[in-house]
Amino acid sequence: MKKELRRNPIGYICMGLWNIQAGQITKGLLFLASEIAFILFVILKGVDSIIGLITLGTNQQGMVFNEETGIYDRVDGDNSMLLLLGGVITLFVIALFIIAWWLSVKSGKDAIERYNLGKKVESFKDEIKALFDRDVHKLLLFIPLLGLLIFTVMPLVYMILMAFTNYDVNHQPPGNLFDWVGLDNFKTLLGSTEKLSQTFWPILGWTLIWAIFATFTNYFGGIFLAILINKKGIKLKKVWRTIFVLTIAIPSFVSLLVVRTMLNKNGVINTQLINMGFITSPLPFLTDATWARVTVIVANMWVGIPYTMLIATGILTNIPADLYESARIDGASPFKMFTKITFPYMWFITTPYLISNFISNVNNFNPIYFLTQGGPLTLDYFKGAGKTDLLVTWLYKLTKDSMDYNYAAAIGIVIFIISASTSIFVYTRSNAFKNEEGLQL
Numbered sequence: 001m002k003k004e005l006r007r008n009p010i011g012y013i014c015m016g017l018w019n020i021q022a023g024q025i026t027k028g029l030l031f032l033a034s035e036i037a038f039i040l041f042v043i044l045k046g047v048d049s050i051i052g053l054i055t056l057g058t059n060q061q062g063m064v065f066n067e068e069t070g071i072y073d074r075v076d077g078d079n080s081m082l083l084l085l086g087g088v089i090t091l092f093v094i095a096l097f098i099i100a101w102w103l104s105v106k107s108g109k110d111a112i113e114r115y116n117l118g119k120k121v122e123s124f125k126d127e128i129k130a131l132f133d134r135d136v137h138k139l140l141l142f143i144p145l146l147g148l149l150i151f152t153v154m155p156l157v158y159m160i161l162m163a164f165t166n167y168d169v170n171h172q173p174p175g176n177l178f179d180w181v182g183l184d185n186f187k188t189l190l191g192s193t194e195k196l197s198q199t200f201w202p203i204l205g206w207t208l209i210w211a212i213f214a215t216f217t218n219y220f221g222g223i224f225l226a227i228l229i230n231k232k233g234i235k236l237k238k239v240w241r242t243i244f245v246l247t248i249a250i251p252s253f254v255s256l257l258v259v260r261t262m263l264n265k266n267g268v269i270n271t272q273l274i275n276m277g278f279i280t281s282p283l284p285f286l287t288d289a290t291w292a293r294v295t296v297i298v299a300n301m302w303v304g305i306p307y308t309m310l311i312a313t314g315i316l317t318n319i320p321a322d323l324y325e326s327a328r329i330d331g332a333s334p335f336k337m338f339t340k341i342t343f344p345y346m347w348f349i350t351t352p353y354l355i356s357n358f359i360s361n362v363n364n365f366n367p368i369y370f371l372t373q374g375g376p377l378t379l380d381y382f383k384g385a386g387k388t389d390l391l392v393t394w395l396y397k398l399t400k401d402s403m404d405y406n407y408a409a410a411i412g413i414v415i416f417i418i419s420a421s422t423s424i425f426v427y428t429r430s431n432a433f434k435n436e437e438g439l440q441l
Contacts, residue, residue, distance in 0.1 A: 005112045018108025022115045022201045026124035033106040038097045046090050056080040057177040080167070088158045088227060101359070116120020163409035171401055178406075185410040186332070189380070196407065199382040199394075204414075207390045210368075211361040213297045214304070219354060221301055222308020223346060227338070229309075230316055241313070244306045245316045252303045255372035260286070263371075289387035292372050296388055300367045315349050316342070351430045359419045363392045391415050 011017040016031030057078030114121050122130070131139045163185055171178035185426075189200050229240050247255065262268050262286040267305040270282040285295045319342065327337045368374060374386035375394050381387075383402045385394050391411055427433050 003117050007109065007112055010106055012105065015104040016108070019111050020103070022108070022111035022121050024111050024121060024124065027107070027127070030124075031100070031107075033319075034097070038093070038100075041093060045086075046093070047394075048087040049083075049090035052078070052083035053090070055083075056179050057083050057173075060177050062172050074404060077174060078177060080165075080171075080178045081173045082163060085164075088154060088161065088368055091157075092154055159409050160413060162405055163413055165406055167406045167409075172403065178337075181406075185406050189407060189410050189414070195206070195380075195382045198380070199385050200411070202381075203385060203389055203391055203394055206388070207362060210293075210297065211358055213359045214300050214361040214364065214367075215354065217297065218304035219350075219357070221305040222310075223312045225305060225309045225345075226316055227342065228314035230313065241309075244309055247302060247306050248310075250320050252366055253370050255303055256299065256367060260371050274409045277332055279379060285371050287376050289376055289378075292376060292388050296367050296371050299371055300364075303367070311350065311353065312346060318368060319345055348431055351433075352427065355423050355426055355430075359423055362419055363391070364390070364413065365392050365396070368393050369396070434438050 005021055007018055010019065011021075014032065015035040019025075019028030019031060055250070057080045059077040061077035072333070077289030089234045111121050127135075143223045164180055164182060165178045166181045166184075167178040170176065188194060188196055190197060225244065228234070229237055232328045234240070265287070269285075270279075273279045273283070274281075285291050323341050324337060332340070362400060368388055368390055372386065372388045374384075374397065375391035376388075377384065381389075383404070384397050392415065395408045395411045395415075398404045398411070
């Protein structure tokens with residue numbers, strides 16, 4: 001009879017010890033090697049990286065006079081940006097080590113338990129084979145999760161932390177260091193009397209107005225177009241759908257640039273209107289704030305309506321024709337059938353799409369940038385912001401033109417909070433969430 005194994009308390013500290021006790025030598029040694037590698041990393045690099053993350057550098061780059069050569073030599077200093085990045089990487093390494101430690105403890109407990117119950121303790125070779133059979137899902141998910149961690153989560157954490165620093169045009173490493181400022185950027189952005197705050201709130205208001213109009217004009221326009229094409233008596237339905245789908249086949253930025261050229265002061269639309277005698281001077285499609293805002297909403301309809309039309313067409317084909325026949329027999333008008341049958345069904349099915357479309361319009365960079373580039377510009381706004389700028393296009397200008405990365409990061413966090421809270425609030429109160437079983441017409 002096998003002697004019962006008892007877990008050595010040192011196994012909580014020495015990773016892989018319990019696996020080795022249960023006969024999983026290779027697996028236990030791998031856990032132990034990962035612990036040794038982590039300890040070496042902490043000693044050689046980790047401690048300095050954490051200190052650098054806390055201080056963001058203490059030695060600033062400067063010039064020192066060299067008495068031998070009689071000239072000033074540059075003395076390299078710390079780079080706050082690299083120290084911040086190194087600190088973030090170190091934090092993720094620590095988090096991964098904690099996960100590895102938890103896995104080693106769990107694996108060791110399971111191995112000793114199986115040994116004491118007289119069950120087979122899988123060898124390292126058996127577990128590798130299982131990754132291509134029983135546990136293939138773990139193997140297939142590992143690489144995407146690792147890529148998500150490295151290329152999405154880690155950069156996001158880096159950018160979020162940047163919002164709590166004074167990394168702006170006056171603090172550009174390596175020439176100048178930047179430092180932690182806590183919530184000062186958010187206070188300046190949201191609640192101060194400075195021009196930055198006086199720019200943020202009008203742009204936020206226009207962003208929400210734009211998102212609402214851009215979402216619902218495309219939504220109802222697409223539904224109307226789909227109903228019109230699917231109506232009995234309309235010939236060449238496929239041809240009409242193909243014509244509108246061509247706008248999807250052409251990249252949106254190409255369409256928007258063409259529209260911008262057409263709407264310029266000397267564009268074809270103004271030229272033709274003047275030649276036909278309707279106007280005497282060019283209309284300010286892109287140079288007046290009100291005109292420009294209306295223009296981008298209308299131009300966005302050309303790009304967005306065909307997408308909704310395709311979705312609506314697919315949904316309309318699933319509505320039972322008997323419902324419409326019964327409604328006609330009862331004397332219901334086309335408008336009544338739309339409000340009582342078509343629209344409730346469409347609304348139920350497309351609520352998640354509508355929410356995602358609203359969020360995408362909050363962050364819809366292309367229509368604004370390619371049509372107006374945020375203009376017309378105004379001196380009332382902060383550093384080159386314009387009357388049609390959304391938060392996302394203003395964020396782009398703050399990083400590309402004025403290098404105010406701290407404010408741009410803070411705006412990015414605000415956009416995320418608005419998008420996430422709106423999505424959760426609206427979706428949890430919709431019938432698509434409350435009544436997942438289906439729609440009763």
